[in-house]
Amino acid sequence: MANGFAGAGRLDERRRRRLASEDGSNAVPEVPEQEVQRSSVPAGTRRPLPQRQLPTELPLQFVVPRPIWMHALLGVAILAVTVLLSLKMAQARADASEVARLLFDAQSGSALRGLFAIEMLAASMFLAIVGWARSLSLTDFDGRFVTWLRAAGCAFATGIVFACGLDQALLSVLVDVWGEAAARLVPAGLSLVIGSELLWSLYRDSRGSRATGILCLGLALASGTAAVGCAIDVLADVSATTLTMSAMLVGSGFTFLIAIWHARYVVYVSVEPLAAKRRPARKKNEAKLDPTGTAQLQQPPTDPTQSKSQTPAEVADGEEAFKVVGNDSPEQQATTTQTEMNTETGSLKAPRAARKKIKPERRKAVSSAAPAPEPVEQAPPTMEIDGKTLRLDLPEQQLLKGLSKRDRRLVRKRLRELERQASVPPSDRRAA
Template identity: 30%
Template sequence: MSYAETRTTDDRRRRRLAVTGDATSPDPSEGPGGIARLRDRLGELPAASPWLPRTLWKRGVLGAAFGLALAVAGFLLVQPLSWAPAIAPVADHLLSGRQPVLFGYLTTVLWLVAAQFAGLVGWYRSHSERDFRGRYRVWAGLVLAFAGASFLAGTGVHQPLAAAVTPHLPESIWRPATVTWSAPLAGIGAWLWWRMDRDLRRGLAGLWLTRLAGATLLATGLGCLFAPELAREAWYPAAMLLGPIIGLGLLVLGLWLQACYVAYVCADPPEPASNGWVRNGLALISSLLRPWWPFGRPAAEVEEPEAKPTRRRKKADDEEPEAAPKRRRKPAAKSRRTTKSRTRVKPEVEEETVEDEEAAEESWEAEEESWDESAETPGETDEAWLEAATAPEPVSTKPAPTPPRNASPPASTADDDDDDDDRADGPHANADLFKGLSKRQRRELKRQLREQQRQRDD
């Protein structure tokens, strides 16, 4: 294997390991302590989040308990109850009023818990071996956004700031007291929510819970914006109290399940979607508007590919070999051979069927058996055949013609070499005698011929 092929194979192996390799495999470049450091890191991952259970039944129990606690809190906020005289002052302080104290504390705590789970998801996502674009950094922005929302929910400072800025705004703004603080928060929240939704597409449970949470919080924001029209409705105060609690509860639950997923299942980013609903919608709209688009290119200007020039090129290519014929080499001068020429038959390679191969094998086996029998019991036919083969050729009395003076020297060929080998074997050499025999049979025949010649000389 050449150097280029080896380098290509190494590059393919690196890409395959980067895409399908195990994230827990140690890197040999870390040194002798790489495996130990990797084990320590894997041991620290579950220890850093003891509140993330590994088993499903524990997650179900904790999720049900969390939902039940939120349901009880929402019921206490919405439904007025008659309390005992001993606890009535405390209950009235926590649950009475347009904005109960318990509601403010509850929303503040839920935003803080959501920020903590977002930071935990981002920390696990930062250990991914395939996040080449660094998409885990979006979770840092989510942590800051959730922490800021918790501060605003606990202090309510956004409303006094909006009231202070409202006199300096033009009168054309619709409901400036609410739009001043709701519009910036809605824009920032929509952008961050879209970024979070892109990174949650591996864990379906967390994805759909966060989507429901976003829809609930959006409906609550619209309720705040249209408060003058909806304040007369009997269900409006209860909806404005339950909406944030339900939305934040779904958000915390979705981030908690996503943290469990990236901690114990897969911390890699989701695969990029080839076709989304936005892309499909734009493609459909463009296909419908294309016939009426006034700036399209006219059909007359579209140049069609011509096939005739290609045909002419092909003809020209075909005529090139005829215009430049190949040069023929001058044949070498023929020399008179003093020995009998041997005819060589080149074996023709043909495609044989299975039956022809079996027949050929049977014929070879039969010939080998006949050779073995003749070697064990030599008969009179073999001796006669050997005598006829070893009979000396009659000597010609005609004088050999003299070659001309300008005759070229004989060309050395492979046939002359074979004739020299035959002459070296003795006067018994004959081309037809050894034709069709293997090397072993030729050696055996030559040995028998030499023995017979020695017996005749004696």
């Protein structure tokens, strides 16, 4: 019975394996072709990194415009609205209407504060998109995407404070605690801190874009102007208050444009950091153009120990001491030719230097040893047969023409000896 039960167990095991294979549970999973190719590459082979793109599930293309003209139109619209609100602020002081003061007052105008809060909140949204997209980079080893997230948090906090009116409440508390003079310095400090944080965070990672650099410069000027306006002693003056609020609106507009412009890059181009453009270093031997348009080369520094005037005898001795073999260098030839041409045409212009410096030929000093003797021409090998002198340097057919078999064998034997002597070095011959 034990054997029977053991056989039944084996049959059950076979049945389970067959059913599992029919169901496909033990089937080998299909490996993608890219993985197979990647696994077949030997270790140590450099492979390019895959191109990282944003996931297609997020329709960011409907939020971030791609054409450049749309970004330019958006910037012009923001600038026009800012100028219009600045003019309204100047007119709200003289206008006795309560509605105008409620909307366009420089200190508590709801329209101005609402526009500033909307621009900062929208900028924080695009800055967060840029930071999240940059976090997918495969080459950002420094973690610079964190600066975009930090800038997004700073812009979001500023927008919430102005949207909820917390700045006025904070200012009134500061006036009650430290006085009006100290309370005026707090907004100036906050403006400088926020502007510096945004400027450093945005420009540090996108310095390769010229448009971003211009926008960051505008943001720095607006932030500095707002800080100066807040720190003015006569803060209640209309001109100072209007200037401060106008600078804040301009700064928020620049922040929004920087965020949406770089969001276009990470959405449509690449999530990798934007490389900074470096200018090639200027070569020392490059020719410079003077105001008249004539090229001039930099003259080598003169030796201060050398005397300014020399007698003709000293000049002759110096030329004889530094006499060299061969012609002058290509630079001297080009300068001499150009000087002669200017002399013939009567032009007063200096010789134009070549853009690319030609390396002069290596100068060799004259050897003081005796000249080597001229090589003596050796006489061609000859051979006498039956009173005739045969030159062995002639072709073999011409040499053997008209000779008997015995003489031909002698001539061939002599030719083989000459060939053997020519193949052996002279030192081996002397040793032999």
